[in-house]
Amino acid sequence: MTNKLKGxxxxxxxxxxxxxxxxxxxxxxxxxxxxxxxxxxxxTHQVGIQYAEWAKLxxxxxxxQLKVEIYPAAxxxxxxxxxxxxxxxxxxMGTVYTFNLATVVPAxxxxxxxxxxxxxxxxxxxxxGDIGKELFTKVEDKGIKPLxxxxxxxxxxxxxxxxxKPIHVPADLKGKIVRSMSPQQAQYFEEFCGASTGMVxxxxxxxxxxxxxxxxxxxxxxxxxxxxxxxxxxxxxxxxISSHPNILIMNKNFYDNLPEDLQKVINEVTAExxxxxxxxxxxxxxDYFIKCQELVAGRGEIYTxxxxxxxxxxxxxxxxxxxxxxxxxxxxxxxxxxxxx
Numbered sequence: 569m570t571n572k573l574k575g576x577x578x579x580x581x582x583x584x585x586x587x588x589x590x591x592x593x594x595x596x597x598x599x600x601x602x603x604x605x606x607x608x609x610x611x612t613h614q615v616g617i618q619y620a621e622w623a624k625l626x627x628x629x630x631x632x633q634l635k636v637e638i639y640p641a642a643x644x645x646x647x648x649x650x651x652x653x654x655x656x657x658x659x660x661m662g663t664v665y666t667f668n669l670a671t672v673v674p675a676x677x678x679x680x681x682x683x684x685x686x687x688x689x690x691x692x693x694x695x696x697g698d699i700g701k702e703l704f705t706k707v708e709d710k711g712i713k714p715l716x717x718x719x720x721x722x723x724x725x726x727x728x729x730x731x732x733k734p735i736h737v738p739a740d741l742k743g744k745i746v747r748s749m750s751p752q753q754a755q756y757f758e759e760f761c762g763a764s765t766g767m768v769x770x771x772x773x774x775x776x777x778x779x780x781x782x783x784x785x786x787x788x789x790x791x792x793x794x795x796x797x798x799x800x801x802x803x804x805x806x807x808x809i810s811s812h813p814n815i816l817i818m819n820k821n822f823y824d825n826l827p828e829d830l831q832k833v834i835n836e837v838t839a840e841x842x843x844x845x846x847x848x849x850x851x852x853x854x855d856y857f858i859k860c861q862e863l864v865a866g867r868g869e870i871y872t873x874x875x876x877x878x879x880x881x882x883x884x885x886x887x888x889x890x891x892x893x894x895x896x897x898x899x900x901x902x903x904x905x906x907x908x909x
Contacts, residue, residue, distance in 0.1 A: 604659040606644040625837045661818045673706045680750040685811040693909045713823040715816040716838035718845045728806040731784035735805040747785035789856040802868025
């Protein structure tokens with residue numbers, strides 16, 4: 569074979585070899601990313617199930633490029649450690665309550681100050697509107713990427729005050745020892761109701777109520793059922809003492825370094841789960857309401873105050889808001905924005 573002919577044969581072979589080599593590199597270069605997703609709820613909880621659905625959809629819609637490992641029931645970090653864990657990259661993702669975020673972004677105190685967020689309609693206006701965007705911007709400034717909301721416990725719908733005796737008006741709590749979930753709530757119970765307040769971990773709440781160490785507590789309908797608190801406090805007065813939706817958060821550097829198409833997957837799935845949580849929380853509320861009525865029948869009541877009674881719970885509430893936000897005037901300004909929605 570002549571040198572010229574050899575050249576004609578060798579050149580296409582080299583081109584083919586190079587193409588195969590670089591082609592195989594390109595195929596193998598489809599990078600995958602692991603997301604360790606930590607939260608504090610049991611995997612079987614209705615919100616924990618929604619988190620599992622988030623993981624499943626993200627993996628499916630990313631064609632397996634995003635691999636999600638879920639660690640429920642505080643297996644990696646408890647709720648109060650999750651913000652720092654996600655911010656530092658110790659885990660890529662987590663979900664926290666509004667009262668957790670209030671420790672690093674004071675604006676989230678609007679969710680834990682009594683009677684600021686009055687029910688579902690107000691909550692959805694906040695999280696889907698300009699105030700929600702403003703809150704998320706403040707979170708992002710802390711090195712955390714807020715992805716979206718998961719709605720469940722809503723003040724005035726599912727949340728209120730449980731007690732060993734019926735409660736209709738603030739005076740019914742006079743002399744009682746009430747477990748609160750924030751300093752602002754404690755101050756409210758002391759000033760508006762003439763109660764004293766105490767704090768015990770959630771795991772010790774049943775025993776404290778049973779022994780009389782506490783007489784009442786901020787709680788939800790689901791607490792009455794799932795934690796069997798109806799056995800020791802068969803009464804609940806449904807008032808918007810606070811509102812605690814969850815926020816899905818991700819390490820900002822991790823999110824920012826993802827390809828745009830994978831960011832889009834995460835955003836779209838989160839939006840889908842958020843919308844579903846509205847429907848799911850409404851369904852669960854109906855189920856728990858019926859279940860609670862059955863469990864306390866003949867022993868207690870599930871009570872919603874009349875307009876006249878509700879006016880007593882909120883009498884002079886604006887001055888109370890001013891007082892508890894004295895050191896954070898931006899929080900008070902945000903409260904006023906919420907009242908004008």
